[in-house]
Amino acid sequence: MTMSAARPGATDGASASSPARYEDAVLGFRNHWYPAMFSSDVRETEIKTLRVLGEDILLKRVDGRVYGVRDECLHRGFQLSKKPECFTKNTVTCWFHGFTYNLADGGLVGIPSDPDSKLIGKLKLRSYPIEEHKGMLFVFIGDIEPPPLSDDLPPEFLAEDMHVVPFHQQEVASNWRIAADSASELNHTFIHKRDALLDYWRQPLPFAEIPRGNNPYEGWILHEGPGFKGFTDAFGDAIPVFEYKFECDGEVGVVRAAYDPAVEPGSVAFGNMEATLALPCGLRIGPWGANPGDPESANYWHYEWYVPVDETHHRYLIAWGSKVANAEEALRVEHDVRTRWSYLEYEGFNASDITANEGSQRAYAEDGYEFGEKENLSRSDGYVLTWRRIAAKHNRGLQVRYGGKK
Structure with a gap:
């Protein structure tokens, strides 16, 4: 069975950045920066989660920088923030089956039950660009x-x-x-x-x-x-x-x-x-x-x-x-x-x-x-x-x- 990281909220092809009708924007407009929370809300090594435009995002500050990835394991969909485990500062491990991801880019770096899996290095959680200015965190959706x-x-x-x-x-x-x-x-x-x-x-x-x-x-x-x-x-x-x-x-x-x-x-x-x-x-x-x-x-x-x-x-x-x-x-x-x-x-x-x-x-x-x-x-x-x-x-x-x- 082949698994891939679906693109939550994305539209198809060139239409992904085409202007949308206001009447249809129930969940907002895609391809924009949004304020996520305040800088003080995410302390060093701390994990936080939030929902923006219907997408669940896991945030963690590592060496002063905040990273964001989709809050859902690509294996069987467990919400990572329910019981987050971090065996290194720059990774998050799914509590359910141990699938481990690099927070910097969402890449799958390890599977305890299948250490030679071809999925490692291939699958990626959706990664969200984060910018921090004026005491606020901004996420690009x-x-x-x-x-x-x-x-x-x-x-x-x-x-x-x-x-x-x-x-x-x-x-x-x-x-x-x-x-x-x-x-x-x-x-x-x-x-x-x-x-x-x-x-x-x-x-x-x-x-x-x-x-x-x-x-x-x-x-x-x-x-x-x-x-x-x-x-x-x-x-x-x-x-x-x-x-x-x-x-x-x-x-x-x-x-x-x-x-x-x-x-x-x-x-x-x-x-x-x-x-x-x-x-x-x-x-x-x-x-x-x-x-x-x-x-x-x-x-x-x-x-x-x-x-x-x-x-x-x-x-x-x-x-x-x-x-x-x-x-x-x-x-x-x-x-x-x-x-x-x-x-x-x-x-x-x-x-x-x-x-x-x-x-x-x-x-x-x-x-x-x-x-x-x-x-x-x-x-x-x-x-x-x-x-x-x-x-x-x-x-x-x-x-x-x-x-x-x-």
């Missing part, structure tokens, strides 16, 4: 030669003077596209109108935006040239809504933002902020993080990602970055984020996004309720439509289940 990591990240994340502090990651019970669709779309700020972070800053934040024109595709800065692909929403290009009145059966309802910009100017003027969403699933928004009464201290950029785990879950990762000139400034940023913003920003703001995304999952999981088919989008949903167009045009291929077909 795909079949093509990996492009530069910067092509799959929001702007300036890898800048030499950008000090990044990763501080939050969790698994969210919703498909990744629900989160990406809402990422920088300003009408979703309706959910944030009473969040604690705004009280800390006494920050006016509109809970809706009214487009100035009738074309839902206007008002965005597109990034379709060399480098990352995506678009930027410059918040000053729409009409902010801080109060809304409606009438129903003779009764008037009023919705108000927590703070009125005419009374409370806030720490950051709303029109001075922007958000950039980049393929495959990363957002940058800012400048952010000003101290109350000191707008000039708004020198932080918020980064977050929505990494597909499976059809109904994604991994949500957050990091904050700030430009620094020296090690002393970097230490100040590190301390500021970890002792103040990491709690205020997540518990006081982004936790609301988790509730919104998980609360939408049931509808999108129903039979027939597919992206773009049963939604009722309005003129104000230009963000969603623009993102879906950019993603469908510039992705490098569709991810499918292990052994599945496009």
Whole structure:
């Protein structure tokens, strides 16, 4: 019986890197870099496992470098991480029958019951390119030669003077596209109108935006040239809504933002902020993080990602970055984020996004309720439509289940 290492998620031939429809990207887009976890999560000689785009990956740090291979023995499919054994630092041995693999390239190097097997040196576990930057581990899921990591990240994340502090990651019970669709779309700020972070800053934040024109595709800065692909929403290009009145059966309802910009100017003027969403699933928004009464201290950029785990879950990762000139400034940023913003920003703001995304999952999981088919989008949903167009045009291929077909 001949055994081979199947290519999980791969499509056939030249189509492996052909752009895919957004509606079909339940498991995300193939041939892209994705943040896997934080550097501190994988210590020397330690084994960790995670699922990305439906693929189970075993990670191990050896002499400071992290390697990744498919978490499944090629013999009879035992999940290596269930009871991992390492008889040398650079190998992993299947607990079930002793098949042993080189972590650097996934190659089969030994079989206790058949030491002269022709499978040795022939079979290979799927190996995943790993890059480590700014305290985060990035894994490439795909079949093509990996492009530069910067092509799959929001702007300036890898800048030499950008000090990044990763501080939050969790698994969210919703498909990744629900989160990406809402990422920088300003009408979703309706959910944030009473969040604690705004009280800390006494920050006016509109809970809706009214487009100035009738074309839902206007008002965005597109990034379709060399480098990352995506678009930027410059918040000053729409009409902010801080109060809304409606009438129903003779009764008037009023919705108000927590703070009125005419009374409370806030720490950051709303029109001075922007958000950039980049393929495959990363957002940058800012400048952010000003101290109350000191707008000039708004020198932080918020980064977050929505990494597909499976059809109904994604991994949500957050990091904050700030430009620094020296090690002393970097230490100040590190301390500021970890002792103040990491709690205020997540518990006081982004936790609301988790509730919104998980609360939408049931509808999108129903039979027939597919992206773009049963939604009722309005003129104000230009963000969603623009993102879906950019993603469908510039992705490098569709991810499918292990052994599945496009």
